[in-house]
Amino acid sequence: MVKIDALLGLLDCETExxxxxxxxxxxxxxxxxxxxxxxxxxxQTPLEQAFLRSNYSANWRSKYDSEKLHYVDPTVGHCLHSTLPLVWEPTTFSAPRQRELYEEASGYGIRSGITYPVHGANGEFGVISFVSDTLADKKFRRELGRFMPELALIRDYVFESSLKFANAAHADLAVRLTRRELESLQWAMKGKSSWEISRIMNCAEATVNFHFANARRKFKVSTRQQAIVKAIRLGLINPD
Incomplete structure (x- = not known):
């Protein structure tokens, strides 16, 4: 049985x-x-801009995101059009590309599970998936049936407690940096000083510092390094 203190603890968390x-x-x-x-x-918000947290393999998340597999994933499609949970297994992935997705995912321990839709009072949309490395046999389904009411309650607490983090993340996505601001951050990420960046970008050092000041203001951070970290997290600059 889910512990109410654990659910209330989600509401009390101060960091993502x-x-x-x-x-x-x-x-x-x-x-x-x-x-x-x-x-x-x-x-209306592209799924690529979702506030997303998982403990899936980083390699699988990278592949899933880069190939935009959420547009193939039947669990996402189900949640877009239903309020009911979806218990999924190999047969759920019926189309050829979906079968490929499942075969690849199973290599990362994603073999069966249950996905609950999230439909918020203010139009929010989301999913929460609880995943197992075992196939959905009779024992799995029996245990799942016992837990389903609790998982729905967990879903509700997860959604409500996530809003303060999700809203902040989506506010960050609304930030628009100019090409020169992004270029300045990209070079700073590579360890270049303002003077070195000014030589590379063929402008005054004061202009480079002006770009950094604008980026810090838009991101609501106080240091250049914090602006770089936020730009990387939002996918605005590439650390590779």
């Missing part, structure tokens, strides 16, 4: 890291090794 760790621990206590939660502020 603490919140994610609390979510994953609750899921593990219910027998799910992996969990994914994602939400967008409305259906």
């Amino acid at each position: 890291e603490a919140w994610s760790a609390a979510l994953f621990e609750i899921a593990r206590e219910h027998g799910f090794e992996q969990t994914l939660y994602g939400v967008v502020p409305n259906r």
